[in-house]
Every structure is written in structure tokens, then in C-alpha cells.
Amino acid sequence: MHLTLEFGGGLELLLKDSVKLHHVDVKPKSGEDNVTMRDLLTWVKGNLIKERPEMFIKGDSVRPGVLVLINDCDWELCGNLDAELEEKDVVVFISTLHGG
């Protein structure tokens, strides 16, 4: 499944070369048809996060202060960890900013 992942608000610093935009191919777990957000988080942690994973993941979800958007919509409105992804979906992980 081809997905576009984007990291912002400083989360990109956890990735190789601080690259924000990633075009990736994520396969469903064996025996399953779909990729859920739960699967994607595991995949991102294993394949993209290069340092300080605790700044991205806490427990089985993202750490507090991170917004997750599926196709420009808050994942709380699409099922959170159980949201099923579709081909060409765009998933954004963004850390909230506090500066001014």
C-alpha cells in the first residue's frame, strides 16, 4: 500500500536527515487485508524513526502533543488506532508548537 507520510513541528528531527516528506510502501501483516494506523505506527517506529523513539511513541500510540491527520482530518474522527488506511492516503504526524 502506497502512502505519503509527512512529519512536522520538529518530529522530522527524529528521522534520517530530518526529511519531512516520505513516500512509502507498507504491506499488511501476514493473514490480514488491511493496514491500520496501529500497524502504521509500528512500521514507522521500525523503519523511519532513527533516534529518541520515545519522542514519537508512547505505549501503543503517539506521545502526547502529537496530532495525527489522515487525509487532512484528525485521526480521532476516523477511528484513531483502528482507522484502516487506503491506497494513496496521506498521513501527517505533527508536533504541536508552543513558540511565539
Add this chain to the structure above:
Amino acid sequence: MHLTLEFGGGLELLLKDSVKLHHVDVKPKSGEDNVTMRDLLTWVKGNLIKERPEMFIKGDSVRPGVLVLINDCDWELCGNLDAELEEKDVVVFISTLHGG
């Protein structure tokens, strides 16, 4: 064919109640399969423009100073009048602004 049309930069003043956003259903001409931008301009002129059509159309195209965007892309890059529209396309007509 369901299309979303948007008018801006003052062009909305030519439409009923100055509404910018329109969800419309445009049918191909009889005997044809596709709707082209040429067909859409004719349809817009006949169905949406309420006053001063010369501020929208000149000859068989839009008047000078109007940008046309198909799915956020300049129609000059998609075939101009011959561009073939697809279901759920978003077409924006926007007049260039000069103020400051």
C-alpha cells in the same frame, strides 16, 4: 458528471448571490462521452453567470486576467479548452487581483 466549481477574485460577483462555491452536475453533449473545458465554459455561461458575461467570457475562452485551475493546476498545463474533465474534478476560475 459531478464537478466542484469555485469563483474568486471578484468573479463571484457575476453569479447569483455572489456565491463562490458550486457543486454542479454537467452532462456530456449528446453523442459525446466527455466533458471538455470548452463545454464547461459554455455550461457556466448558460447556467451560472447572471450578469456581465463579458467579464467572464471573451470569444470562446475566458477573458484576459482570469486564471483557470483544474485540480489546483493551471489549465495551460492540462490542455486548456481541450482538457477533458473527470468525475469529481475541482475547477477554479479566479480573476487576478491588482490591489495592495
Add this chain to the structure above:
Amino acid sequence: NGFSTNGLSSDMIYRYSRQLLLPDFGVEGQYKLSRSRVLVIGAGGLGSPAAMYLASCGVGCLGIVDGDFVELNNLHRQIIHTESYVGKPKVQSAAAACRAINSSIKVVEHQELLHPSNALKIVNQYDVVVDATDNLPSRYMISDCCVVLKKPLISGAALGLEGQLTVYNHKGSPCYRCLFPTPPPSAACQRCSDSGVLGVVPGVIGCMQALEAVKIAADVGEPLSGRMLLFDALSARVRIVKIRGRSPGCTICGENSSFTKEEFERFDYENFTQSPMSDRTRPKVTL
């Protein structure tokens, strides 16, 4: 200087004529704006353009809260302050700039750090609140305060080369706690003073905060409630995303919330976020 029947004086009609010409704003918008009271919390990078535009376009009463003093290394982004105000209170500097632009509005100086002990009294004097602060505990405190006092909150943030903007607690939109019930780890709480910010990035967000405040005060257009604007300056990209609505289970704004003014005044936001409200440390830049 007499007021005509539409509630605008002849001076106002001349000064704001370009806004009165707008069908979607017009006399009614200007009149509502002239009766509105807007509070800008923070006279820094976001507050500079926000306060200047709110003053220039004609809000009736503009309040500015800040307890800091102008420093030279603020001036690369805080355009409301001039070099001659370095060392002086930011509120005094900002208010002077706003009065110089528009002497016909009321500008109120709150020269103090906003804190649970004074926030209710100050915020209650205004109709619309602009959060232009630079730290996490203040963001939780201001959101909670706006929930308790039922005020719309225009929240902007900028850091590095990115900015964010949304309207909390307005027309069914969430409060800050609905979105972020648990504070992030303090290692994730970077500030402009630690991590830097390109000067004009808070400029863009601060202008947009003023715009949203004007729209709410004048009751025109669709505010950014339930939506969040994400701005990436380096790539020149903007996303406007749909965010959750008010959470029924929110401890502050939810249906069963029992959060009171008294609890607000006692709440320790610095302890809750493990992060300080006032930032007086000076980072060394060694090159």
C-alpha cells in the same frame, strides 16, 4: 465628530472607508468591531502584528498583557518594538505603537505576567482572546481560563520555520485540553529562545490571528473553529485540516466537567507541564 445614525463618527467613516466599502464587512462589521474588546496575550513575535493590525483596523478596546522587557534579540521578529524601547516593558512599547497608529481606540496596558491569580480578572474584561504566548503552561492556562469565562480563543504558535493556528472554544470547537489532554514530555517543549525562529514566520501567523479575531468580533465569515492551519515556511506550503470537536469527556470543557474558577486559580500549570511560564534564560550562541 458627531455620530451618525449608523453608530460611526465622521472621523471613523473617513479612517475606515476602505473597510466600509466591503459588502461582506461594511458599516455593520465596522460598528461591531468598534464595540468589541480584544485581548492580546504576549507582545512578542505573534503579538506584534496581531496588536498592530487590531489597533489599525479599529477594534474598540485593545488590551495587551505581557510582563517582559524588550531585548535587542527580540527585534528580528517583534516589529512592534523599536530600538529606543530596548530595556523597557514590552506592554508599554506595544501600547505606544498601537496608539501612534490609531489614537481613536482604547488601548489598555496590563504590564504583568498572566497567571492563574490575575487571569480571570483580566480576561473577563474582553470578548475575544488572542493567545500570542511562547510557552506550554500559558497555553493550557489561557485555554482553561477561556473555557471558564466562555471566551473564544485564537491560538497561534510559531517555531523555527513552521506555524500553527486555530480557534478554540468557539462554535463547538475543542479547547486546548480536548486536543492535548496530557502535556507532552518537557523535552518536546522547544521555545524560540532555545530553537530559534525565522522572524517573519510569527508575522504570518500573528496577522492571521488578527484576522480571525476581527472575523469573530465583527461576526463575519467562517472562523478557523474545528480546523487548524499548518504553515511550512521553507517549502511554502499550507494545510488546513479538520480537527476533532469539543470532547464530551474533556476534564475542562466536557459535559461533566466541574472545573471551577476557584480550581483554576489554584491550578499549578508549571507543575502540570513541567515547564516554566516565564523565560528569562539567555541562550549562548557560540559560533
Add this chain to the structure above:
Amino acid sequence: NGFSTNGLSSDMIYRYSRQLLLPDFGVEGQYKLSRSRVLVIGAGGLGSPAAMYLASCGVGCLGIVDGDFVELNNLHRQIIHTESYVGKPKVQSAAAACRAINSSIKVVEHQELLHPSNALKIVNQYDVVVDATDNLPSRYMISDCCVVLKKPLISGAALGLEGQLTVYNHKGSPCYRCLFPTPPPSAACQRCSDSGVLGVVPGVIGCMQALEAVKIAADVGEPLSGRMLLFDALSARVRIVKIRGRSPGCTICGENSSFTKEEFERFDYENFTQSPMSDRTRPKVTL
């Protein structure tokens, strides 16, 4: 005040420390910015924030061109001017504001209407040009001038409750004539003075113009070349669209163009657009 090996003085290191901290900008970005010369054409609604942010963030030389005088009905959006400058030249007022923010940069006053007869001489002194004018003939003239002199052009516009922004003539992007080879009918050429504008709308666009100028001057990020930002303030929506590249057949920037400096100086832009460059009419607002 000595300069260190990186080309920045200790004063600059302190003043711009928040920008030097940015990995994507840093010392190199600040150094390039400090060596750059940026021209802002028009000290009005767009030029106000653009000039202030360019001054504050540290361009080396900031030029401002305008032949107009400050009027009270400018002040609802032109935040660079204070009431005390009403009746005085806009350039003088704007330059004073920029110097008050940052006395360490060079600010050049061009107190004249930009015209084909003086444009080449003025524009040629700068590296980056910001079009912050308010009329169609000036937009064609400035674009043609930037093509002839090979300067990147950051073009912003605002009217009513909308704004537009793009970068012309830079990295393969089109010139104004590539997009608009034929001028619109003059009935389509509304101005802020005719149709009105909400004060903070040019504020948002002017800030973004400053940002694009900084990015080009410091050579960081992706400029808005070949893309156009469309801003709708009322609905709080932003579109960033892909536009055509440079047109090979363009009469000005195209492959076979023979447009010379001499032709530029003789070109009658007001006749070409059927629209005046200077706007001294005062619309009556009757309520």
C-alpha cells in the same frame, strides 16, 4: 563591533541569535541576507509589513519606492505609518519606521513614482524585487523591468477579502506577461480605493512576500516559483496551485523576445492597460 570570521559582527550575532539557531538558516543564511539588497515597490498595505519584516530580520540594504503621501484612510491597513506622518511622503515615513526597528541596516528612500523612465536605474541597484503596488500598469511595468534586468520578482496582491502571491521570473517561473499576455478590460481592474480591503488581508500577503524575499536572498527553501498562493480570508482557506512555466512565446521573456531596455523605457503601460498608475482620486463613502 569587530567582524568574526563568519562575516557577522558580534552585534549581529546577538541581534539575530534566534535566526542563527536555525539549522536550515543559520549563520550562512544570515550572512547572505546581510549582503542582499531588496527593493520594496509601494509603501502601502502590502509594503508595510514587507518592509518592516525585511528590516527587522536583517537584509543588508532595503530600498523603498513610493511617490504617495500618507493619508488617514491608509492607516487601517498600512501599519508602517503612524498618525504623525499623515500628509508626509510615504517613503519618508516607512524609512523612519524601518530605521527605528533596525539602525544597523541601510535603508534607501526613493521618493518618486516608479515609472519606465526611472525604473531601470532604481531596480538595477537591488537583487530581489517585491511588487507591493496597487495597480495594473505598475504590475506589467515591474515584471517587464525584472525580466530585462534578470531580477526575481515577488508579487503580492490583495483586494477585498482575498489575496494572491507568487514569485515571477525566478528558476524557470513565468513572468507576469506569460500568465497575462493581454491586459484585462479596465472594468475588471478594481483597486482598494474603489472596492475596499479588510486591513489585515494585505498584512498576511505582505508578510508572505517578505518571507519569500528572505528565502531567495538567503537561498534557503523552496520559493513560490511556478506556484501561486490564493488566500480567501472570509472562509479561511488557502490554495497553493501549480501555474505554467515560462512561456517560450512570451513577447518579453520568451526565447525570441527582442524586448530591450530602450523599448522598456518608451513603453506606455497606462495606455497598454487603459488604467492609471497613480491613484489620487478620493472615493466618496456615503452612508
